[in-house]
Amino acid sequence: MASPADDPFELSQVSSSISADDTLQxxxxxxxxxxxxxxxxQRVDELYNTKQIRTDVASLDYFMPVLENxxxxxxxxGSYSIRQPRIRFPWGTVPGVWYNWFQKSDQAKKKLTAYMLGSGSLYRCLDGSLIIDSDGELDDQGFYRYPPTVAxxxxTKEIKMEKGGA
Structure with missing residues (x-):
């Protein structure tokens, strides 16, 4: 078992010991x-401050120059086909609930969900749960909602981005 010093989950980024060659794995x-x-x-904050977060300006294309660098x-x-570059849902706080966008399947493994986070963002994720091997309740927005027991x-990994990020 890895020691806490070897934990690749740092508070604001995946450890820099994970190289570009290792990111997909x-x-x-x-x-x-x-x-x-x-x-x-800054870009996320600007979209909120200018009330453009629910417009076509708020798309993955808006962030790509930064992401690709x-x-x-x-x-x-480069490993995923981008089919819906528009931001679907600006999220706020959803305490005590876990969501997943895909069910366990070969098709789900070909999908990627990207989050662009504003300054001061805090979220929690479940390590290894991209494709949860459990049945969730499909809500009206296409998300699978899971009870707290799935965690x-x-x-559970806590991630805090003072400056924002992806």
Whole structure:
């Protein structure tokens, strides 16, 4: 078992010991890859401040110049077909509830959900739960909602991005 010093989940980014060559394997294993980036945070904050968060301006295209310049994100972005670049839902706080966008299937393994986070973002994820091997309740927005007990099977990771990020 890895020591806490070997934990690749740092508070604001996946450890820099995970190289660009290792990002896809890390994503496949853990179901998440994240890093703090002030420019992404500024762009998210700007979309909220100018009330454009629910417009076509708020698209993945808006963030791509920043994302593509990051050597650790580039392999991930190049491995997935982008079919819906518009931001579907700006999220706020949803305490005590876990969500997943896919059910366990070969088709689900071909999908990627990307989050662009504003400054001061805090969230929790379940290590290895990208594709939960459990039935969830499909809500009207296409998300699978899981009871808090699903978290018992996964290590909860807390991520805090003072500057924002992806």
């Amino acid at each position: 890390f994503l496949d294993t853990h179901g998440i890859f994240y890093l703090e980036d002030a420019e992404i945070g 990051n050597p650790r994100l580039k392999p991930i972005l 018992e099977n996964y290590a």
